[in-house]
Amino acid sequence: MAVIERIAEIHEEMTAWRRDIHSHPELGFEEARTADLVAAKLAEFGCEVHRGLGKTGVVGSLRIGNSTQAVGLRADMDALPIQEENTFPHHSTHPGKMHACGHDGHTAMLLGAAKYLAETRNFEGQVHFIFQPAEEGLGGADAMIADGLFEKFPCDAIFGMHNRPGLEAGKFAVRSGAMMAGGAFFDIDITGYGTHAARPETGVDSVVVASHIVTALQAIVSRNVCPLDTAVVSTTQIKAGDAYNVIPQTARLSGTVRTFSTEIMQLIEKRMIQIAKGVAEGFGAKAEVDFRMLFAPTVNNEKEADYAAEICNAIVGENQVERNPPLIMASEDFSAMLNKVPGCYLNLGNGLEEGGCEVHNPAYDFNDKVLPLGASFFAKLIETRLAKETL
Ligand SMILES: [Zn+2]
Ligand SMILES: [Zn+2]
Numbered sequence: 522m523a524v525i526e527r528i529a530e531i532h533e534e535m536t537a538w539r540r541d542i543h544s545h546p547e548l549g550f551e552e553a554r555t556a557d558l559v560a561a562k563l564a565e566f567g568c569e570v571h572r573g574l575g576k577t578g579v580v581g582s583l584r585i586g587n588s589t590q591a592v593g594l595r596a597d598m599d600a601l602p603i604q605e606e607n608t609f610p611h612h613s614t615h616p617g618k619m620h621a622c623g624h625d626g627h628t629a630m631l632l633g634a635a636k637y638l639a640e641t642r643n644f645e646g647q648v649h650f651i652f653q654p655a656e657e658g659l660g661g662a663d664a665m666i667a668d669g670l671f672e673k674f675p676c677d678a679i680f681g682m683h684n685r686p687g688l689e690a691g692k693f694a695v696r697s698g699a700m701m702a703g704g705a706f707f708d709i710d711i712t713g714y715g716t717h718a719a720r721p722e723t724g725v726d727s728v729v730v731a732s733h734i735v736t737a738l739q740a741i742v743s744r745n746v747c748p749l750d751t752a753v754v755s756t757t758q759i760k761a762g763d764a765y766n767v768i769p770q771t772a773r774l775s776g777t778v779r780t781f782s783t784e785i786m787q788l789i790e791k792r793m794i795q796i797a798k799g800v801a802e803g804f805g806a807k808a809e810v811d812f813r814m815l816f817a818p819t820v821n822n823e824k825e826a827d828y829a830a831e832i833c834n835a836i837v838g839e840n841q842v843e844r845n846p847p848l849i850m851a852s853e854d855f856s857a858m859l860n861k862v863p864g865c866y867l868n869l870g871n872g873l874e875e876g877g878c879e880v881h882n883p884a885y886d887f888n889d890k891v892l893p894l895g896a897s898f899f900a901k902l903i904e905t906r907l908a909k910e911t912l
Contacts, residue, residue, distance in 0.1 A: 523835070523836055523837070523838075524836060524893040524894055524896075524897040525637065525893075525896075525897045525900055525901065527637055527640070527641065528633060528634075528637050528893045528896045528897050528900060529893050531633055531636060531637070532892060532893050534633075534636075535629045535630070535632070535633040535889075535892040535893070535896065536629075536889045536892060538558070538562070538628075538629045538632055538633075539625050539626050539628075539629035539887060539889060539892060540610075540611035540625075540889075541558070541611075542555055542558065542598075542620065542625040542628055542629065543611050543612075543613070543620045543625040543886070543887070544611045544612065544613060544614050545613075545614060545615060546600030546601075546613050546615050546618040546619050546620045546625070547598075547599065547600055547615070547618065548599060548600060548601075548602060548618060548655075548657075549599040549654055549655030549656070549657055549658075549659035549661060550575075550576045550577055550599075550654050550655045550659060550661070550664075551577065552577040552598045552599055552654050552655075553577060555577075555598045555628065556572065556577045556578070556579050556598065556652070556654070559579045559581075559598065559628060559632065559652045560572055560579050560581075562632050562635070562636070563579065563581030563632075563635060563650065566581075566635050566636050566639035566640070567583070567639045568581035568582060568583050568635060568639060568650065569581065569582045569583070569584075571673070571674075573668070574664075574665045574668040574669070574670055574673075575653065575654050575655070575661050575662075575663075575664030575665035575667075575668055575670075576654060576655075576664060577598070577654040577655075578651070578652060578653055578654050578661065578664070578665045578668075578670075579652040580649055580650065580651050580652070580670070580673075580674055581635055581649070581650040581652075582647060582648070582649050582650075582674065583635070583638060583639055583647065583648045583650070584646070584647045585642050585644055585645055585646065585647075586645035586646065586909070587645075588645045588646040588647075588907065589646070589647075590645075590646035590647070590677055590906075590907055591646060591647040591648070591649060591674070591675055591676050591677055592646070592647075592648055592649070592676060592677060592678055592679070592680070592902070592903060592906055592907060593648075593649045593651050593674065593676035593678070593679035593680070593858075593862065593864070594631055594634065594648065594649070594650055594651065594679075594680055594681070594899050594902075594903075595631075595651040595652075595653055595679060595680070595681040595855060595858060596624070596627040596628045596630065596631035596650075596651070596652055596653065596681070596682075597624045597627055597628070597652075597653045597654075597656035597661065597681075597855075598624055598627075598628050598652055598653065598654055598656075599624055599654055599655050599656055599657055599659075599661065600613075600615075600618050600619055600620045600621070600622075600624065600625075600657075601618070601619055601620075601621045601622060601657055601881060602617055602618060603617075603618070603619040603621045603881065603883050604616065604617050604619065604883060605619040605621070605883055606883040606884045607883075607884060607886060609886070619883065620887070621880060621881050621882060621883065621885045622656075622657065622880045622881060622885075623683070623684040623871065623880060623885070623887040624656065625887055626684055626887030626888075626889070626891075626892065626895070627681075627682065627683065627684070627895070628652060629892055630682070630892055630895035630896045630899065631650055631652065631895075631896075631899060632650075633892060633893070633895075633896030634650075634895075634896045634897075634898075634899035634900045634903075635648075635650045637896065637900045638900055638903055638904075643904050643909065644903050644904050644907040644908065644909060645907055645908070645909045645910060646907035647907075648903050648907070649674040649676060651665070651670070651674075651679075651858075653665055653854075656853070656854050656855075658704075658706065658815060658854075660815070660854065660857075661854060662854040662855060662856075662857040662858050663854070663857050666857060666858065666861060670858075671861050671862060676862050676864075677862075678822075678825050678828075678862065678863055678864045678865075678906070679858050679859070679862045679863075679864035680825070680829060680864050680865055680866070680867075680899070680902060681855045681858070681864075681866045681867075682866070682867050682868070682869055682895055682898065682899075683853065683866065683867075683868055683869070684868070684869050684870075684871040684880075684887060684888070684891065684895075685868040685869065685870055685871055686871045686872070686878060686879055686880060686885070687871075687873065687879075688843070688846075688868060688869075688870035688871065688872075688873075689841075689870045689872065689873055690870045690871065690872035690873075690888055690890055690891050691837055691841055691870060691891070691894065692837065692841045692842070692843065692869075692870040693830075693833035693836075693837060693841065693842050693843070693867055693868065693869055693870070693894075693898070694842075694843040694846035694867065694868040694870075695821075695826055695829050695830040695833060695842065695843070695844060695846075695865065695867045695868075696821060696826065696844070696845060696846055696848075696867075697821050697822070697823040697826035697827065697865075698820060698821060698823065698826075699781050699782075699818050699819070699820050699848065700818075700819045700820065700821050700848065700849065700866060701818065701819035701848070701849045701850075701851060701852055701853045701856070701866070702751075702753070702779035702780060702781055702816075702818055702819075702848070702849065702850050702851065702852050703779065703780055703781065703782075703783065703786055703814070703816055703817050703818035703852060703856070704777055704778065704779050704814075704815050704816040704851075704852030705777065705778045705779075705786060705789075705790070705812060705813060705814045705815055706775070706776070706777055706778075706813050706815055707774075707775065707776055707777070707778065707793060707810060707811065707812045707813070708773060708774070708775045708810075708811045709731075709734060709773065709774040709775070709793075709797045709808055709809070709810050709811075710771065710772075710773050710808065710809045710811075711727045711730050711731050711734070711771060711772045711773070711774070711797075711801055711806055711807070711808050712727065712770065712771050712806060712807045712808075712809075713725035713726055713727035713730055713768075713769075713770055713771070713772070713804070713805070713806040714770060714805075714806075715727075715767065715768055715769055715770030715771075716767075716768050717766065717767070717768070718764075718765070718766040718767055718768050719766065721768060724768045724770075725804060725805045725806045726768045726804075727761055727768075727769050727770060727771050727772035727806060728761050728762065728768070728769060728772055729804065730772065730800065730801050730804045730806045730808070731759055731761060731772040731773075731774055732759075733800050733804070734774060734796065734797050734800050734801070734808065735756045735759065735774060737796045737800050738754050738756060738793060738796060738797075739754065740796075741754050741789055741792045741793065741796070742754055742789075745788060745789075745792050746785060746788065746789070750780075750781075750782070750785055751780070751781055751848065751850070752778070752779065752780045752785050752789060753777075753778065753779040753780075753850055754776070754778050754789060754793070755776050755777050755778075756774050756775070756776040757775060757776045757777060758773070758774065758775040758776065759772065759773075759774055760772065760773045760774075760775075761773070778790075778793075778812075779850050779851070779852060780818070781818050781848060782818065783817075783818075786814060790812045793810055793812065794810045794812070797810050798810070815852070815854075816852040816853065816854050816856050816857070817856045817857065817860055818852075818856060819852070819853045819855060819856040819859060819866055820856070820859060821859070821864070821865045821866060822859070822863035822864060822865060824863070825863050825864050825865040826865045826867075828865070828902075828906070829865040829867055829898075829902070830842055830844055832898055832901050832902045832905060833867070833898060835901060835905075836894065836897050836898060836901060837894065846868065849868075853866060867898075869891055869894060869895050869898070870891065871887065871888045871891065872888045872890070872891070
């Protein structure tokens with residue numbers, strides 16, 4: 522691993538930042554402490570600091586020379602509503618909240634790159650270090666864009682990175698074109714007729730209706746989506762009832778849908794409404810569907826993906842860079858930024874063993890060993906892309 526030497530020297534410091542953030546996780550749009558920490562570090566490094574974009578978002582800008590070229594580098598800062606199972610010293614001190622997606626690591630890596638670039642100043646142009654809130658389904662990227670992110674900080678290209686458990690530490694994965702799925706959330710409200718549980722014939726059981734809808738929804742992917750296309754329909758919440766002896770009048774199903782194209786997303790929405798309403802009606806109940814498209818598919822610009830892969834090659838060597846990794850069913854709201862500015866989102870291996878368990882798992886942890894790799898990627902990208910003119 523040929524990480525930048527100066528970045529290797531601050532490995533311990535980056536680890537300390539990462540663990541500090543890990544032990545103080547904050548949910549989307551509540552990242553007050555994390556944003557304070559990020560803003561203080563950026564100011565200390567000598568960046569111009571802008572706060573309040575997307576509520577808790579922070580942008581640090583660094584300009585060297587007079588070039589008008591500008592590159593955006595993005596990290597996310599939010600944690601998840603998960604009770605951490607880890608017992609290591611830097612475990613979460615906030616009950617029910619946890620950095621289970623490694624955004625603590627993403628933030629630490631980008632801070633490391635900012636520290637290095639501000640110190641060495643070996644580029645010409647402008648870098649915007651974008652620390653985004655609320656990536657986990659609350660629309661943090663959209664909120665920053667709505668607050669004028671790219672008008673206030675115009676970028677010619679934008680790059681971001683996510684750790685990936687299951688990919689060896691020391692490896693990068695870069696894909697051009699569609700890379701991650703688009704995502705939608707849905708709620709289905711079922712209204713039956715509540716009654717005594719011992720006299721079901723006098724009511725319409727919303728729990729039975731909900732159960733049939735959950736099962737019927739599984740037929741959308743297997744029977745309506747072309748087998749050559751990829752889609753997921755997952756019902757993840759069933760809420761109904763408060764008593765042993767009451768058939769509840771209402772039930773609510775919630776979940777998520779993932780696809781790699783908008784057309785298939787629309788097909789699924791249409792079928793979900795037909796199935797929910799049709800099944801409910803068959804039982805004498807009613808169903809209302811609220812279907813909300815949250816993330817567009819994450820699509821990398823080919824030129825920028827090639828560029829990013831070359832930078833990875835320079836750091837870890839060509840055989841450590843996967844150029845055609847499989848599509849990822851998870852979604853990423855960096856897609857909203859990529860819809861505005863060409864760029865590339867890539868993956869950094871979090872390792873097969875240490876931190877090898879999947880993100881969003883209560884035993885997950887970001888692998889601190891890879892901090893210098895991510896920081897070196899961002900730093901080298903800037904030094905190459907915004908290289909100083911040599912006379
Ligand atoms: Zn996540
Ligand atoms: Zn994440």
